[in-house]
Amino acid sequence: MSQIILPRVLPLSKRLIEQTVLQGEVVVDATAGNGNDTKFLAEHVGEEGHVFAFDIQQQALDSTAERLQALTERVTLVLDSHAHVDKYVQAPIGGAMFNLGYLPYSDDLSIITKPDTTIEAIHKLLGLLKKDGMITIAVYDGHEGGKEEREALLQYVTKLHQVDVHVAKYELLNQLNKPPFLLAIEKLRDFDEPRMIEG
Amino acid sequence: MSQIILPRVLPLSKRLIEQTVLQGEVVVDATAGNGNDTKFLAEHVGEEGHVFAFDIQQQALDSTAERLQALTERVTLVLDSHAHVDKYVQAPIGGAMFNLGYLPYSDDLSIITKPDTTIEAIHKLLGLLKKDGMITIAVYDGHEGGKEEREALLQYVTKLHQVDVHVAKYELLNQLNKPPFLLAIEKLRDFDEPRMIEG
Numbered sequence: 001m002s003q004i005i006l007p008r009v010l011p012l013s014k015r016l017i018e019q020t021v022l023q024g025e026v027v028v029d030a031t032a033g034n035g036n037d038t039k040f041l042a043e044h045v046g047e048e049g050h051v052f053a054f055d056i057q058q059q060a061l062d063s064t065a066e067r068l069q070a071l072t073e074r075v076t077l078v079l080d081s082h083a084h085v086d087k088y089v090q091a092p093i094g095g096a097m098f099n100l101g102y103l104p105y106s107d108d109l110s111i112i113t114k115p116d117t118t119i120e121a122i123h124k125l126l127g128l129l130k131k132d133g134m135i136t137i138a139v140y141d142g143h144e145g146g147k148e149e150r151e152a153l154l155q156y157v158t159k160l161h162q163v164d165v166h167v168a169k170y171e172l173l174n175q176l177n178k179p180p181f182l183l184a185i186e187k188l189r190d191f192d193e194p195r196m197i198e199g
Numbered sequence: 200m201s202q203i204i205l206p207r208v209l210p211l212s213k214r215l216i217e218q219t220v221l222q223g224e225v226v227v228d229a230t231a232g233n234g235n236d237t238k239f240l241a242e243h244v245g246e247e248g249h250v251f252a253f254d255i256q257q258q259a260l261d262s263t264a265e266r267l268q269a270l271t272e273r274v275t276l277v278l279d280s281h282a283h284v285d286k287y288v289q290a291p292i293g294g295a296m297f298n299l300g301y302l303p304y305s306d307d308l309s310i311i312t313k314p315d316t317t318i319e320a321i322h323k324l325l326g327l328l329k330k331d332g333m334i335t336i337a338v339y340d341g342h343e344g345g346k347e348e349r350e351a352l353l354q355y356v357t358k359l360h361q362v363d364v365h366v367a368k369y370e371l372l373n374q375l376n377k378p379p380f381l382l383a384i385e386k387l388r389d390f391d392e393p394r395m396i397e398g
Contacts, residue, residue, distance in 0.1 A: 005218055005333065006367040006385045019204055134204065158372045167373040168205040173357045173382075174366040176396070183372075186205045197375070 009182045012170060013136040014040055016184055017095050020134040024048035025094030028128075030082040030121055031055065031113065035064030037097045042071040045094070051075045052089050054082040057111060082121035085128070092130035098122075100149060101140035101180075112145050115152035122156070122185070126165065126194045129187045137183040157183060161195040164188060208381045211369060212335040213239055215383055216294050219333040223247035224293030227327075229281040229320055230254065230312065234263030236296045241270040244293070250274045251288050253281040256310060281320035284327070291329035297321075299348060300339035300379075311344050314351035321355070321384070325364065325393045328386045336382040356382060360394035363387060 007015065014037075021027055023046040029038040032055040041051045053075055055061050061077045068075055078088055082098075098121075100113045125135055141150040157167045165188055171181035206214065213236075220226055222245040228237045231252040240250045252274055254260050260276045267274055277287055281297075297320075299312045324334055340349040356366045364387055370380035 004365065004385065004387070005215060005331075006365040006383055016204060132204075154372070160373045162371075162373050162375060165373065166203065166205040166371055168369065169372050170367065170369050172361075172365055173353070173368050174359045174361050174364065174396075176361060184205055186203065188203070197373075 008172060009138055009180050013097065013138055013182055016134050016136055017097060018044060020132060021045065021094040026050045027094050028085060028089060028096040028125060029053040030096055030098045032060050032064045033099055035067035037099065038064050038075060039067050039071060042068060042074045049074060052078060054078045054080060056081055081117050083117040085121055086124045089128060091128040093128045094130060095133050096125045096135045098137040100137060101143055101146060112143060113149065115149045118149065118153060119156045126187060127192050131187055131190045133187050135185045138180040139183060140180045142178050157185065159196045161197055164191055164194045207371060208337055208379050212296065212337055212381055215333050215335055216296060217243060219331060220244065220293040225249045226293045227284060227288060227295040227324060228252040229295055229297045231259050231263045232298055234266035236298065237263050237274060238266050238270060241267060241273045248273060251277060253277045253279060255280055280316050282316040284320055285323045288327060290327040292327045293329060294332050295324045295334045297336040299336060300342055300345060311342060312348065314348045317348065317352060318355045325386060326391050330386055330389045332386050334384045337379040338382060339379045341377050356384065358395045360396055363390055363393045
């Protein structure tokens with residue numbers, strides 16, 4: 001079996017985290033959702049590591065806890081907005097993952113991630129991140145409000161100073177089922193707060 | 200020195216070719232330009248391999264020959280449009296590279312790659328390509344006519360059947376100097392001509 005060189009977005013997101021997060025580090029799942037990334041992160045950082053998993057819906061945290069089983073001891077589930085990440089987590093963190101959009105199978109599909117809080121969370125996480133660390137953001141934009149979030153987000157990341165971070169956008173163009181695209185932000189030097197380009 | 204995980208477009212293009220082209224294979228540089236990719240390809244395929252390098256400007260082929268030096272014996276320089284690639288090259292090829300736009304430092308910057316011939320070349324090269332092979336296309340779109348080429352190209356690749364190929368788009372968003380973006384097409388199964396999605 002040959003390996004596909006151009007992966008789908010979710011496997012690529014995990015691959016980027018595997019390449020940059022070390023065992024024993026503290027990491028953040030900014031959107032716990034059904035716990036898929038939380039579990040992946042908990043396995044990756046190992047017994048000595050720790051995951052802070054945020055969600056604003058108790059239902060999401062319940063699903064995540066159920067999926068984690070024994071791995072729960074490596075995870076702190078936080079029922080709060082990821083915009084408040086700095087209240088719970090201290091620098092340095094090894095990496096962070098986002099899945100933007102709504103919680104799949106939720107009772108209330110009107111609960112979606114919002115541009116202002118998403119951007120606040122990314123901005124704070126970039127400060128908390130170690131040098132050479134990575135933030136991955138899978139962006140679903142097919143839902144109501146998705147386009148606004150996408151545009152605000154692209155505008156924000158495009159203004160991040162190129163000396164501080166690399167911001168890459170990756171997508172498969174020829175897929176019928178509207179998959180997410182990936183934003184990945186790599187921290188190139190130490191800073192407490194990323195600089196923004198004016199204008 | 201830590202390696203940057205999110206590379207610039209031209210190094211990523213080379214990395215994808217290195218991962219998929221084997222020593223001894225025949226490959227195509229569809230836009231010889233100043234010979235940068237031609238030289239890279241000639242080095243990569245080795246003594247037993249061969250490169251067909253196309254350009255419609257004699258000036259480009261002269262620059263390429265000069266850059267190649269002793270590697271010239273591994274390369275056939277073709278003064279013709281890459282749209283006629285099937286007149287010169289037989290299947291299977293290991294990979295192909297494009298740099299779209301105008302020839303840097305050319306005497307005549309009005310000579311640019313054109314959407315119709317670019318797409319015809321890609322379509323033929325996909326047929327010639329081995330299974331698991333890759334075509335990389337660095338797209339500069341800042342010049343006159345660049346936007347039209349970009350749009351036609353994106354429309355074409357988006358219609359390539361997802362069972363036949365993966366089409367990925369990669370770009371660094373926060374760069375001040377308007378770098379190119381990358382299209383990479385990976386051939387997932389054998390075919391003589393790629394299928395297109397209707398509509």
